[in-house]
Amino acid sequence: MAKEVRSFQENIRRTFIRFSIVPVAAIVMAAMILFVFSWLTFMASSNEQENKSASEEIAGKLDVYCSMVDKVAAKLKKENYDVSKNDVFRILYEDTSEYGDIGNLLIMSPSMEALFSSKDHVPVFLTQSEYSNWGVWNVISTYKGQTKVTLYSGNLCVSKGIYEGGRLQAAVVYIIPKEVMSSVISNQNRYVIITDKHGWVYTANTRGLQDEFGQIDNTISSEVGFVKLDGNLYYSYRTELKKGLIVYTVNDVNRSVHMIWAIIAIIVVIFLAIALITVKSTAISSVRYTRDIKKIEDAFEEVQKGKLDVNLDIHSSKEFQIIGDDFNEMLEGLKEQIGRNKELAENVAFSQVKQLESQFNPHFIFNTLDNIRFMARIDAVAADKMIVSLSGLLRYSIKEVREEVTVKEDLDHLQYYLNILQIRFNKRFAYSIEVQDDIMDCLIPKLLIQPLLENAVKYGFNGQEKLTVSIRGYQMQEKLIFICEDDGAGIDEELLEEIRTNLKAENNTSSHYGLYNIHRRISLMYNGDFGLDISSKKNEGTLVRITVPKRVAE
Amino acid sequence: MKKWGIAALFVILVAALVIYIDWRGRSYEIEEGDKLVVVSPHPIEFMIPLIQEFENETDITVDLKSMGTSAAIDSIVNDDNVDIMWGGSLLSVGPYIDNFYSYETPNKKDFMYTFTNENSAVTCFSDVPSVLMVNTDLIGDIDILGYKDLLNPALRGKIAFADPGRSSSSFEHLVNMLYAMGDGDPENGWDYVESFISQLDGNLLESSSVVYQGVANGKYAVGLTFEEAAVTMLKSDKHVSIVYMNEGVVMTPDGIYISKNSKRLENAKKFVDFMTSKDAQQYMASDLGRRSVRRDVESSILVVPRYKINNLPVDRNRVIANKDKWIEEFNRIRKEDDNG
Numbered sequence: 001m002a003k004e005v006r007s008f009q010e011n012i013r014r015t016f017i018r019f020s021i022v023p024v025a026a027i028v029m030a031a032m033i034l035f036v037f038s039w040l041t042f043m044a045s046s047n048e049q050e051n052k053s054a055s056e057e058i059a060g061k062l063d064v065y066c067s068m069v070d071k072v073a074a075k076l077k078k079e080n081y082d083v084s085k086n087d088v089f090r091i092l093y094e095d096t097s098e099y100g101d102i103g104n105l106l107i108m109s110p111s112m113e114a115l116f117s118s119k120d121h122v123p124v125f126l127t128q129s130e131y132s133n134w135g136v137w138n139v140i141s142t143y144k145g146q147t148k149v150t151l152y153s154g155n156l157c158v159s160k161g162i163y164e165g166g167r168l169q170a171a172v173v174y175i176i177p178k179e180v181m182s183s184v185i186s187n188q189n190r191y192v193i194i195t196d197k198h199g200w201v202y203t204a205n206t207r208g209l210q211d212e213f214g215q216i217d218n219t220i221s222s223e224v225g226f227v228k229l230d231g232n233l234y235y236s237y238r239t240e241l242k243k244g245l246i247v248y249t250v251n252d253v254n255r256s257v258h259m260i261w262a263i264i265a266i267i268v269v270i271f272l273a274i275a276l277i278t279v280k281s282t283a284i285s286s287v288r289y290t291r292d293i294k295k296i297e298d299a300f301e302e303v304q305k306g307k308l309d310v311n312l313d314i315h316s317s318k319e320f321q322i323i324g325d326d327f328n329e330m331l332e333g334l335k336e337q338i339g340r341n342k343e344l345a346e347n348v349a350f351s352q353v354k355q356l357e358s359q360f361n362p363h364f365i366f367n368t369l370d371n372i373r374f375m376a377r378i379d380a381v382a383a384d385k386m387i388v389s390l391s392g393l394l395r396y397s398i399k400e401v402r403e404e405v406t407v408k409e410d411l412d413h414l415q416y417y418l419n420i421l422q423i424r425f426n427k428r429f430a431y432s433i434e435v436q437d438d439i440m441d442c443l444i445p446k447l448l449i450q451p452l453l454e455n456a457v458k459y460g461f462n463g464q465e466k467l468t469v470s471i472r473g474y475q476m477q478e479k480l481i482f483i484c485e486d487d488g489a490g491i492d493e494e495l496l497e498e499i500r501t502n503l504k505a506e507n508n509t510s511s512h513y514g515l516y517n518i519h520r521r522i523s524l525m526y527n528g529d530f531g532l533d534i535s536s537k538k539n540e541g542t543l544v545r546i547t548v549p550k551r552v553a554e
Numbered sequence: 555m556k557k558w559g560i561a562a563l564f565v566i567l568v569a570a571l572v573i574y575i576d577w578r579g580r581s582y583e584i585e586e587g588d589k590l591v592v593v594s595p596h597p598i599e600f601m602i603p604l605i606q607e608f609e610n611e612t613d614i615t616v617d618l619k620s621m622g623t624s625a626a627i628d629s630i631v632n633d634d635n636v637d638i639m640w641g642g643s644l645l646s647v648g649p650y651i652d653n654f655y656s657y658e659t660p661n662k663k664d665f666m667y668t669f670t671n672e673n674s675a676v677t678c679f680s681d682v683p684s685v686l687m688v689n690t691d692l693i694g695d696i697d698i699l700g701y702k703d704l705l706n707p708a709l710r711g712k713i714a715f716a717d718p719g720r721s722s723s724s725f726e727h728l729v730n731m732l733y734a735m736g737d738g739d740p741e742n743g744w745d746y747v748e749s750f751i752s753q754l755d756g757n758l759l760e761s762s763s764v765v766y767q768g769v770a771n772g773k774y775a776v777g778l779t780f781e782e783a784a785v786t787m788l789k790s791d792k793h794v795s796i797v798y799m800n801e802g803v804v805m806t807p808d809g810i811y812i813s814k815n816s817k818r819l820e821n822a823k824k825f826v827d828f829m830t831s832k833d834a835q836q837y838m839a840s841d842l843g844r845r846s847v848r849r850d851v852e853s854s855i856l857v858v859p860r861y862k863i864n865n866l867p868v869d870r871n872r873v874i875a876n877k878d879k880w881i882e883e884f885n886r887i888r889k890e891d892d893n894g
Contacts, residue, residue, distance in 0.1 A: 026560050033564075037567075037570070040575070131837070133832075134836075200606060213598055223582060227579075235578075
């Protein structure tokens with residue numbers, strides 16, 4: 001899969017986001033989890049702590065009450081069941097004074113009569129005959145001689161039967177004042193429920209978590225830890241006391257869970273806001289931080305397009321400033337180098353052009369001189385004319401220092417060449433020149449048209465008796481076009497192709513230098529789509545066309 | 555790579571949290587052998603002291619569920635976890651007797667003769683006469699002696715009666731009416747039922763507890779209920795009086811029924827033994843206003859002795875066979891009354 005290459009600015013932006021939002025999010029989430037974790041731990045351990053302390057307190061009180069009942073029972077037995085009220089009260093006050101309520105201590109006869117009551121009130125479940133084997137009495141007779149704590153119809157009773165020889169002599173019953181037990185749990189900031197071992201609630205600081213019978217909820221009693229009840233979450237802990245009571249402490253986790261959710265929601269909202277701002281601001285700041293990069297990019301693009309006069313002006317940061325300055329310096333150097341190269345190239349082109357101009361075909365000179373020698377014998381006038389023409393032509397080719405001449409000038413000097421051809425081929429050669437007057441003053445390279453005539457003669461007479469060459473010159477759309485057309489033998493397809501290929505080459509690799517030289521000179525002198533093209537058909541003739549820019553002498 | 559690391563960290567943290575929460579928890583489920591599941595239509599105040607005593611004596615923890623008679627029957631028939639249905643008259647459980655476990659308690663030898671010749675799938679627990687409960691503050695100088703007096707136009711709309719389809723005590727009253735007002739043939743009693751329904755003025759209550767509480771709290775002047783509920787109200791100093799219908803009172807025992815599917819049969823048997831024991835029956839009769847089934851237990855001073863009540867015998871099998879039909883008939887008349 002090809003990965004798309006992102007821009008530097010995008011990379012910077014992503015880096016900002018990755019190194020700001022992501023770590024912060026991770027840290028916040030980790031912190032939240034740790035917070036919940038430690039909060040749960042704290043809640044659970046403080047719950048257990050308080051449960052234990054409440055249990056200890058209750059167990060301590062129960063111990064006090066039990067030992068008090070034991071003391072009264074022992075006293076009774078010792079004094080042969082004839083104890084004065086004062087003695088009993090003394091024991092009672094001794095042990096319960098710090099609780100603020102003496103409670104109801106009862107001494108019962110085997111026939112369910114109250115021999116003593118510290119509160120002058122005897123509950124029916126101790127006196128009515130139907131209770132003789134029910135409730136507290138049932139406990140007394142079941143656990144003979146033992147001190148037992150029983151929850152009966154909402155009262156927590158400590159009872160002990162005094163048996164002698166398997167017969168009940170008396171029973172001591174103490175009804176623990178509920179206030180004393182409730183005070184342990186009433187100021188707790190969590191739910192505390194005290195039940196007997198079957199789940200019947202003795203006292204609680206809440207009306208909840210119990211069923212309609214007054215029993216603790218099954219879920220709470222059968223599980224400790226985090227408990228779900230009616231869709232609410234609680235943390236519950238329990239301690240079983242030796243005397244048969246169970247102390248439950250229950251935290252309502254719900255409110256805290258709601259609070260945590262609220263906190264999470266707030267954090268999420270804040271976080272979204274931060275994320276939004278960050279994304280926006282990173283977009284802006286990444287643009288700002290990468291503005292210089294953009295400048296550099298633009299500068300390079302300008303240079304690529306060929307505009308070398310750009311200047312990087314950077315002051316934002318040291319690194320980019322150095323890059324900018326170096327770029328400017330480099331560009332200066334480049335410009336200088338290009339100027340130098342151009343000059344050098346011009347020099348080279350000039351010298352090349354000069355050299356090309358001077359390449360007259362030695363065959364031509366030889367043929368001409370041979371003709372002159374022949375003419376000198378039969379026609380002195382013609383020979384003279386040829387010598388004059390040849391010398392004029394040679395003078396023109398070597399003497400003219402200027403690179404460019406007017407069309408008229410070149411045509412004038414072309415006449416020398418035509419004269420020579422005329423004399424040389426006599427009636428076999430005919431020509432016509434049609435050059436429009438309005439281009440006569442235009443500038444063209446020297447000896448532009450002569451090679452065309454030379455070429456026509458070279459290929460046109462191939463087994464042909466007569467050759468007619470027409471030369472036309474005209475302007476078209478700021479270009480000058482010269483056409484040299486003949487009705488000669490034409491050029492072979494192969495040869496034509498070779499010539500065309502040769503024209504495109506930097507160096508001449510063939511002997512067809514007449515056409516090559518003129519084409520090369522044009523391309524060295526003028527930039528653009530100028531030069532020479534050739535077309536030919538066997539036995540029909542050849543057409544050569546030269547295109548040069550229109551330039552007028554100043 | 556880095557992203558995976560962060561994700562893994564979170565997974566570990568969350569897993570630690572979950573494990574921690576789980577580790578904090580511990581189960582204190584009561585062992586099966588120390589447990590008993592009981593469903594009952596008895597009033598809550600009636601059940602609590604008996605259940606507490608049973609728990610203290612046997613160390614079996616009772617999971618008690620209070621519900622109406624028909625719901626309790628449904629529960630014991632369909633819920634395998636329910637061991638015992640405690641309460642519900644023999645008439646109402648009649649058709650379901652096959653779902654109960656046969657058990658003969660040793661206490662049966664002390665039962666009054668009428669309560670011994672039942673199917674062994676049924677153990678009689680108490681005797682429940684249907685009674686009228688009158689709010690003495692609201693009744694004024696209207697004399698209520700029996701069903702006939704309920705047709706007094708001054709009482710229209712002031713009579714509390716529960717839907718016999720839902721409450722077994724109401725069904726007992728329907729049976730009682732049919733027999734008492736039909737002069738021995740229940741089919742002749744429908745004329746009275748029709749007049750009675752129009753006296754209700756559209757008030758048909760949800761459950762039996764709404765009846766006695768409604769009368770005690772003064773919402774209704776007179777209610778058709780069962781003796782124990784009326785005695786309980788009387789004992790809690792409500793201004794009510796109990797009327798035994800002079801046309802005759804149907805006394806149907808209610809029972810304790812062990813589920814055939816019970817997984818705690820031993821505990822269930824202990825429960826039956828305890829509830830029919832002399833101590834429990836004595837306490838129930840004296841303090842809870844319910845008539846004992848035992849010969850050796852005296853009734854509360856608040857109730858009229860059995861021999862002084864005009865006891866109306868019913869053909870129990872006929873009642874059980876016609877239960878659905880009669881309830882249907884009752885509902886049909888009620889609808890007609892509503893529409894007309």
